[in-house]
Amino acid sequence: ARPKVGYLYSGQSVNNMISDFIKNLKVENIKSSPVIVSEDTTVYDAIVTLFLEDVGTIYIHSGGLLTGVASRKDFLKIALGKTDIHKVPVGIIMTRMPNIAYVKDDDSAYDAAAKIILHEVDSVPVVEQVCAENGKTGYKITGKVSKTNITRLFFDLCNDKLGGL
Amino acid sequence: ARPKVGYLYSGQSVNNMISDFIKNLKVENIKSSPVIVSEDTTVYDAIVTLFLEDVGTIYIHSGGLLTGVASRKDFLKIALGKTDIHKVPVGIIMTRMPNIAYVKDDDSAYDAAAKIILHEVDSVPVVEQVCAENGKTGYKITGKVSKTNITRLFFDLCNDKLGGL
Numbered sequence: 001a002r003p004k005v006g007y008l009y010s011g012q013s014v015n016n017m018i019s020d021f022i023k024n025l026k027v028e029n030i031k032s033s034p035v036i037v038s039e040d041t042t043v044y045d046a047i048v049t050l051f052l053e054d055v056g057t058i059y060i061h062s063g064g065l066l067t068g069v070a071s072r073k074d075f076l077k078i079a080l081g082k083t084d085i086h087k088v089p090v091g092i093i094m095t096r097m098p099n100i101a102y103v104k105d106d107d108s109a110y111d112a113a114a115k116i117i118l119h120e121v122d123s124v125p126v127v128e129q130v131c132a133e134n135g136k137t138g139y140k141i142t143g144k145v146s147k148t149n150i151t152r153l154f155f156d157l158c159n160d161k162l163g164g165l
Numbered sequence: 166a167r168p169k170v171g172y173l174y175s176g177q178s179v180n181n182m183i184s185d186f187i188k189n190l191k192v193e194n195i196k197s198s199p200v201i202v203s204e205d206t207t208v209y210d211a212i213v214t215l216f217l218e219d220v221g222t223i224y225i226h227s228g229g230l231l232t233g234v235a236s237r238k239d240f241l242k243i244a245l246g247k248t249d250i251h252k253v254p255v256g257i258i259m260t261r262m263p264n265i266a267y268v269k270d271d272d273s274a275y276d277a278a279a280k281i282i283l284h285e286v287d288s289v290p291v292v293e294q295v296c297a298e299n300g301k302t303g304y305k306i307t308g309k310v311s312k313t314n315i316t317r318l319f320f321d322l323c324n325d326k327l328g329g330l
Contacts, residue, residue, distance in 0.1 A: 018183050019323040047245065056238075072237040073221075079244040080212065113320040117313075147312035148282075154315050155278040158184040 019110075027112055028105035030153055031126045031143030034059050039067060039091030043083065046090040047075050056146065057123045060094050065130070065138035066102070068094030071122055102127045103145060109153060112145040122147055184275075192277055193270035195318055196291045196308030199224050204232060204256030208248065211255040212240050221311065222288045225259050230295070230303035231267070233259030236287055267292045268310060274318060277310040287312055 035053045037046050039062045050058055050072065060068035070090055078085060078093050101119040103112045103126055115124045123146030127139035200218045202211050204227045215223055215237065225233035235255055243250060243258050266284040268277045268291055280289050288311030292304035 015322070018186065021183060022319070022323050044245075047241065051242070072241055076212065076237055076241045076244060077216070079241060080209075110320070110323045113316050113323075117317050117320045147316045150316040150319050151278050151312045152282050154187070154319050155275070155282045157180070158187050158275045158278075 023108045023110045025109035025153070026105065027103050027107045027109065027126055027143075027145060030109055030112075030149055031105075031145050032149055034125060034141050034144045036061050036141055037090060038062065039094075040089045043075065043078055043085040043088050043090050043093060046070060047079070047085070050075065056148075057121075057144070058090075059125050059141050059144070060090055061141065062091075063132065063138075064140060065132060066097060066100070066125060066127055066141050067091070068096045069100050069121075069125070070094040073122075097139075100125070102139065104128065105142070109145075109150070113150050116145070116147060116150070123149075188273045188275045190274035190318070191270065192268050192272045192274065192291055192308075192310055195274055195277075195314055196270075196310050197314055199290060199306050199309045201226050201306055202255060203227065204259075205254045208240070208243055208250040208253050208255050208258060211235060212244070212250070215240065221313075222286075222309070223255075224290050224306050224309070225255055226306065227256075228297065228303075229305060230297060231262060231265070231290060231292055231306050232256070233261045234265050234286075234290070235259040238287075262304075265290070267304065269293065270307070274310075274315070278315050281310070281312060281315070288314075 035049060035055045036059045037049055039060055046058055057069060057071045059066060070093060074093060101115040101121060101124050103115060103124050105126060112124055123144050125141050126143035126145060128142050129137055130140050132138045200214060200220045201224045202214055204225055211223055222234060222236045224231060239258060266280040266286060266289050268280060268289050270291060277289055288309050290306050291308035291310060293307050294302055295305050297303045
C-alpha cells in the first residue's frame, strides 16, 4: 500500500520534516498488544507467561486497572535471589503505580520514545483513564509501545510500510 | 549545535527523504560501548556484569575475537533451571558464531535496525574483520547497536540533537 504521506515540502530542513512526521504518528497506530496478569499471579507463572508470549515486559492489573509493571531485568534479579518464586506473587516485586510512565492513544510516537528514553524503561503501557467502582479514577491498559515497536517503526520508515499512518 | 543536514528538498515524498536520511546515518556514529567477557566467565559473573554495566546483552570473546552473545532472556532461562550458574561458564549457554547477526562501522542505522528486527534480537555487535594468529579471520568487537540506540536516535531526530551526523 502506498503511504498517504506524499506531501511536498520546500524550504524546510530535513530535521524539521522528520520531526513533524514523527510527531504526527499517533500511539494508537503503532501500539501492540499488552500481556497482562493479575497481582496474585506467582512470579514463576509471570515469568512463564513472559516466555510463552515472548515479551520483555509484563503489565499487572487489579480489578482491570493498571497497578504494576515487571520486566525481564526485574525477574532476573528475583530469580538470582533467595525468593521462592513459586510462592511469591508478582504484586510484591513489581514496580507499582504511580511510578510507571505511560502514554495514551492520542500521544505521538515521539512522546512514547521520549518516555522510554527519559525513564530508562523497555516499554510504556498505553492506557485509557476510567472510573473505577469505588469512584476513584484508574487506568485501563489498552496496549504497549516498546523499544521493539520504535525500532520496527524506524525500520518501516525506510520501507514504505507505513501506508495509512 | 545546529545539524549540518539542512538540505532543501522539493518534489520528493517525506518517506523518501526520511529513508535517505536514515540510510546515510552510519553505524560508527550511533554505536555505543560493548560489554565483553571471556568464554570462561561463569554465568553468575556474567549476570553480575550485566547488572553493574546496566546492559541487556553481553558479548563473549575468545582470544579477543567475538565468539558469542548472551541476553537477559538467555540468562533468565538459565537462572530458572537447575544449572549451577556459579560453576557453568557463559561459553556453554551463549549463542555462538556463526549464528550471530552483526554490523560494521560503514553500515547504516537502517541496516542495524533491519538486522535487529529480522533476527529478533535486542542488539547487534559492531565488528571489524581481523586476521587471527592462526591465520583464520575473525571479528573484533568495536561497539554495539541496540534497540535503545535506535529508540534514542528516533528521539534525537525530533530534538535537533544530531549535529554533525
